[in-house]
Amino acid sequence: MKEIENGVNREQYLAKYTRGTHILGRLCTAVTLAALLGAPFLIGAYLGALPDLGAAAKAFVSVGLVWTVSSFAEFLIYTPMLGAGGGYLAFITGNLINMKIPCAMNAREIAGTKAGTPENEIVSTLSIAASSLVTIVVLAAGVAALVPLQPVLQSRTLAPAFDNVVPALFGAMSYQYFRRNLKLAAMPMLLMSVIFVVAPSLTSQTSLLILPSGAVAIGLAYLGYRRKH
Amino acid sequence: MLQELNSPVLYLICGAIILFVAVTCVIFMVRAYRAGKAIGMDPARLRRTVTSSMTFSFLPSVGILLGVIALSGSLGTPWPWLRLSVIGALHYETQVAEAAAEAVGIGRLSAESMTPRAFSTIALLMSVCIMWGMVLSLFFNKRYTSRLQSRESDEKGPEQKKGEESRNNARKKAAGASFADTAMTAMFIGLISAYLGSYIGGFVSGNGKFAFHGDITPIMVCLVSCVVMGLLTAIAERKNQIWLESFSIALSMFAGMTAAVLL
Numbered sequence: 001m002k003e004i005e006n007g008v009n010r011e012q013y014l015a016k017y018t019r020g021t022h023i024l025g026r027l028c029t030a031v032t033l034a035a036l037l038g039a040p041f042l043i044g045a046y047l048g049a050l051p052d053l054g055a056a057a058k059a060f061v062s063v064g065l066v067w068t069v070s071s072f073a074e075f076l077i078y079t080p081m082l083g084a085g086g087g088y089l090a091f092i093t094g095n096l097i098n099m100k101i102p103c104a105m106n107a108r109e110i111a112g113t114k115a116g117t118p119e120n121e122i123v124s125t126l127s128i129a130a131s132s133l134v135t136i137v138v139l140a141a142g143v144a145a146l147v148p149l150q151p152v153l154q155s156r157t158l159a160p161a162f163d164n165v166v167p168a169l170f171g172a173m174s175y176q177y178f179r180r181n182l183k184l185a186a187m188p189m190l191l192m193s194v195i196f197v198v199a200p201s202l203t204s205q206t207s208l209l210i211l212p213s214g215a216v217a218i219g220l221a222y223l224g225y226r227r228k229h
Numbered sequence: 230m231l232q233e234l235n236s237p238v239l240y241l242i243c244g245a246i247i248l249f250v251a252v253t254c255v256i257f258m259v260r261a262y263r264a265g266k267a268i269g270m271d272p273a274r275l276r277r278t279v280t281s282s283m284t285f286s287f288l289p290s291v292g293i294l295l296g297v298i299a300l301s302g303s304l305g306t307p308w309p310w311l312r313l314s315v316i317g318a319l320h321y322e323t324q325v326a327e328a329a330a331e332a333v334g335i336g337r338l339s340a341e342s343m344t345p346r347a348f349s350t351i352a353l354l355m356s357v358c359i360m361w362g363m364v365l366s367l368f369f370n371k372r373y374t375s376r377l378q379s380r381e382s383d384e385k386g387p388e389q390k391k392g393e394e395s396r397n398n399a400r401k402k403a404a405g406a407s408f409a410d411t412a413m414t415a416m417f418i419g420l421i422s423a424y425l426g427s428y429i430g431g432f433v434s435g436n437g438k439f440a441f442h443g444d445i446t447p448i449m450v451c452l453v454s455c456v457v458m459g460l461l462t463a464i465a466e467r468k469n470q471i472w473l474e475s476f477s478i479a480l481s482m483f484a485g486m487t488a489a490v491l492l
Contacts, residue, residue: 081413087366088366094313099290133258140247161490171452225408
């Protein structure tokens with residue numbers, strides 16, 4: 001087996017890298033979690049009024065439970081796509097559906113890596129770290145220049161552009177993915193269009209419908225695979 | 230109240246957490262780059278991954294900045310800045326903040342009705358509601374990804390054994406391994422289909438069932454960015470302009486968003 005450094009072969013090196021990723025990922029997740037939960041209390045202490053835990057619990061039951069369920073689904077579905085390092089980072093930095101997942105998939109296309117391989121794990125981690133840093137820098141710069149930027153970003157002329165960031169993103173990505181998988185994409189595309197045409201109120205719940213749409217696509221892909229093998 | 234919510238102390242608290250997350254990203258990035266080089270990945274390809282991810286993320290990040298601006302009118306700037314930099318999601322923050330404002334009894338989310346207690350409660354709820362992905366990641370990422378990996382190495386192991394039976398086994402299992410890649414692609418196609426379907430549904434039945442009077446802009450934006458992506462891909466492939474791959478998504482999105490302004 002090919003040696004990488006100091007008598008360590010590829011498998012040993014990757015095992016060490018993965019161990020390190022989990023230690024680092026867990027540590028950073030725990031610290032971020034503690035900081036996020038602690039911040040409202042710290043700010044509350046500064047403002048002279050700690051959070052009302054009763055009201056928070058009541059509101060959590062009315063809105064939080066939906067997000068809790070969707071967090072479970074997101075964890076189960078997206079972790080295999082992102083890998084260990086990418087998973088830790090993506091769940092710390094958020095904006096999964098509208099940015100991190102498409103970004104990681106795009107990086108996978110460019111690097112030509114296969115899901116579940118160490119190469120894909122590395123590419124995914126690189127892409128999510130780079131993407132998160134861009135968001136952090138853009139938001140920091142935006143906040144620093146909030147006063148001069150506000151009229152530009154909130155102008156009526158530009159409003160339609162920023163209202164359509166997600167359609168622009170998925171339009172571009174649909175070309176990338178549909179052109180090589182046209183047959184596979186036809187059924188979920190048709191099914192989702194019919195569902196949303198019949199029940200247009202579901203457009204506010206699009207993220208929940210990703211699950212059945214993905215299940216149909218995976219089911220069809222499996223059938224295709226069985227026929228080939 | 231808004232003055233207190235924009236005080237330097239709040240900037241300091243929120244800024245420190247964001248800085249910690251930024252450092253985390255840098256550490257992960259450097260480790261991944263070094264590991265990629267060590268296992269023989271092409272450094273130019275690794276750099277292209279970083280460049281394309283950065284250009285890809287710029288426009289959506291500006292969209293997220295709009296979320297900060299939208300919430301800063303009622304919650305001040307530091308807290309929305311933190312929430313949208315760390316685990317936040319653009320579509321989530323406003324919804325939860327509104328619901329929390331109702332639950333704490335201030336009615337609508339607004340600077341006039343905001344009180345210190347209402348603010349700290351809303352801030353807590355915004356953190357608690359969305360933290361579950363992180364909690365699951367903390368406790369189960371290792372077990373989950375290890376299980377996925379061990380399944381793949383089980384699938385590769387028998388290939389080295391001799392004999393007809395183990396070769397057949399290896400073939401079957403290798404097929405399973407490459408299906409994982411197909412399944413990921415299929416899942417992503419499902420995700421895109423859900424969004425594109427919602428735009429079609431919005432146009433056809435958004436203003437009354439089968440009225441065809443809903444908002445057509447998202448469909449047109451999708452079409453424009455899809456066509457531009459097709460053109461850029463064709464140029465990159467036919468003229469062998471690999472560098473263009475790093476910018477094609479960002480440029481296509483820019484074209485789609487420009488179309489939204491012009492329509």
